[in-house]
Amino acid sequence: MKFGWPKIFSNFSRDLAIDLGTANSLVYLKGKGIIFSEPSVVAVNQKTGKILAVGREAERMVGRTPSHIVADYPLVDGVISDFEATEQMLKYFIEKVYEGKFILGPRIRIVVGVPCGITEVEKKAVIDAAKNAGASEVYLIEEPMAAAIGARLTVQDAGGNFVVDIGGGTCEVVVISLGGIVISKSLKNAGNKFDSDIINYCQNEYKLLIGKRTAERAKIGIGSAMPLNTKIEKRDMPIRGRNLVSGLPEEIVLTEEDVRKAMEKSVRQIVDAIKEVIEQTPPELVADIMNKGIHLSGGGALLRGLDSLVARETKMPVKIIDDPLTAVARGAGIVLENLDKLKEVLLDTDTLEPPK
Ligand SMILES: Nc1ncnc2c1ncn2[C@@H]1O[C@H](COP(=O)(O)OP(=O)(O)OP(=O)(O)O)[C@@H](O)[C@H]1O
Ligand SMILES: [Mg+2]
Missing domain, CATH: 3.30.420.40 (ATPase, nucleotide binding domain)
Known part of the structure; x- marks a missing residue:
């Protein structure tokens, strides 16, 4: 035996x-x-x-x-x-x-x-x-x-693959070829930063102190990277916090535009990082990427309108990896x-x- x-x-x-x-x-x-x-x-x-x-x-x-x-x-x-x-x-x-x-x-x-x-x-x-x-x-x-392998991209080939992983703490922009990372740029500017932007905005504009989880709910619920289809009814969300002047609880209605404005600078920085990496990418690889597109992964990829904004700014096709949170x-x-x-x-x- x-x-x-x-x-x-x-x-x-x-x-x-x-x-x-x-x-x-x-x-x-x-x-x-x-x-x-x-x-x-x-x-x-x-x-x-x-x-x-x-x-x-x-x-x-x-x-x-x-x-x-x-x-x-x-x-x-x-x-x-x-x-x-x-x-x-x-x-x-x-x-x-x-x-x-x-x-x-x-x-x-x-x-x-x-x-x-x-x-x-x-x-x-x-x-x-x-x-x-x-x-x-x-x-x-x-x-x-x-994330690239999770998206079934052919990372071991000589063709370039462009991946942007936007998580909670970091945004990583990379070009992959022949099984390795050719160029990369990391920002400490991702989902958590969007949340703190919303907290700061509420504090400055409405004198309302809100918690991190409330900010995240607003981001996921009504956040966007660019104005969405205007035919769709404008979205807003009631949020609760503490009024910094009176010290008492208060509820305000946050609009989609408020949230977009709050996160605008951070979103811009991500777009700029993507453009910078494109500029540093060797021309042969840029040609491959123009065919294959930019792949977005991580929870931040789900921010409404981010894919369209990146596509507009880079003139490249942009795809959100299927199920980006698990990639x-x-x-x-x-x-x-x-x-x-x-x-x-x-x-x-x-x-x-x-x-x-
Ligand atoms: N629908 C959504 N719209 C916008 N942001 C979202 C959405 N769903 C999740 N997120 C954000 O995605 C982030 C979490 O993403 P993910 O799980 O990829 O991060 P992580 O891998 O834990 O962080 P890191 O990669 O930075 O270490 C959180 O900031 C969360 O608020
Ligand atoms: Mg991650």
Whole structure:
């Protein structure tokens, strides 16, 4: 009889791909696909150091905690700002995957999506966090590269692919060819910045203090990057906050135009970054991109009218990647399923790990 892991173990894959995002983290289990998606939030009791909640449950606590409990996003602008909380979050994800299953057997391999231009120190922080959380091998992939693979673009060919990933913390504009990133530009100007623009606008125009989640609701509900079809009825949204003068609760009606104006400068900066990258792109690749178009991924790609604005400003076709919020996780998952064939698209981490 051939010895092997009992079927109950061998059927259960242990390898994961994780999109560790500033706003949302997604986990892909090898052979299964994306198994969950949760906000990247950790709530900690500072008196005891105990983790109280992670993900959706912790998100509900943001801005609502007593002073000894801190519910916060451990990643800022796409990179780890609170190492311990990130590690705890990864542990929680891994445990959730293996919930109720007896863990025994071979090594756990994890592919993690990280921002472009991540420093060596930041790379090491992600690898250490994943290893402390239970991984035995950790591979890193740049998020826009993963998004491109998730969109099934032919990243290993010599043709240029243009991807703009607009997440919560970062906007990354890249040109990909021959399995590598040829040009990239990163801005710390994405979904979270749009939210803070709306908060500032309400404060300045209406003397109303609103919370981050209210601002995000307004952005998703009535936000746009350019005026939309005027035949459609103008949209507005009642929002509640505290009047800064009277100190009392107040409700105002925010219009679509208000929200657009609030975010205008930040949206402009993203468009300018895209134009800058086009200017730096070698002509042969520009010709390819004119055919294939600019691909938008990340939650920010869903901002109404952004695709039309980018198309108008760049004179290039623009496509929103199908299901842009999951593109990075799906792409990292494809890499995990085909590690041998796709190893070249991974970030080099050899210098970070001691020889085995
Ligand atoms: N329909 C929508 N319109 C506009 N913005 C949206 C929409 N849906 C989600 N978003 C925004 O997308 C952002 C989250 O996107 P995503 O999950 O891609 O970010 P992330 O991967 O966590 O962040 P990062 O890549 O910067 O680390 C949030 O700011 C969210 O408000
Ligand atoms: Mg992202």
